[in-house]
Amino acid sequence: MRIATWNVNSVRTRLAQVVDWLQQERPEVLCLQETKVTDDLFPRDAFAALGYQMAISGQKAYNGVAILSSLPLEDVQVGFEALLPEDPEAPGLSEQKRVISALIEGVRVLNLYVPNGSSLRSDKYGYKLAWLACLQRYLAVQAGQGDPLCMVGDFNIAPEDRDIHDPERLTGGIMASALERQALAAALEGRLSDAFRLFEPEAGHWSWWDYRSGAWDRDRGWRIDHIYLSEDLLACATGCVIHKATRGNDQPSDHAPVVVNLAWSAGQDDEDGDGFSDGDGDGPPR
């Protein structure tokens, strides 16, 4: 099963490019961020024609997330409030459409669009940190449900200096500050691992290039789009790549897709074939 993530910066403006890429790559799952469209205007037909089901959560002009899947899409959960109904901070944090998840082949696919924060002096930076603290609580609840987790999206954070083209200049600033890096690490809490770094330790691999300053032509990028896997899925990961060629398209998104390949099928953890995963006491004795 291949799971992809792509911040498309308007799904309507980028529709032809997304359709082309899906036809070429045919991932089972594509998670989109910054769809920038209300649910009634989402271009469902174009994706349905390619055989994809959809779970969407959008708003006008800003934000917006969607999950496209050619495999059955079950138990869709929208926003932090789906798992944190009692959290007094979560409702305010969920007014912006940045969180959606679904169960696909027994894998909980969680699609996130983390706030950018604008600058360290902006109120939006405080919002970003509060949002990440909420994500930490959300993931703690999610972990309790026991499903294998694949968390993808635009994290608007370069986790380490090797994820930025010019760490001497940029480390400490927005998307590379200590507080936001710590907040993300705390949310991962040792349970989730960066799939890309399983396969590639070197710097020089970016997923986002600013539209300004000729960043693409100079390859001045950041790796801020990530795929995180729980331990059970980590063992199944056979590759993780950034499709940077899309950034060279005419009228491109400023982000490139990231794709993970998982040697996974539903029920594969059912070792004795009794319809239950082992070790949880639910199955009959062997």
Added chain:
DNA sequence: ATGGCCCCGCATCGGGGA
């Protein structure tokens, strides 16, 4: 040396993103 863009909408500039 610095910075240059792009998308949306009650639009033709302003707000916001990254």
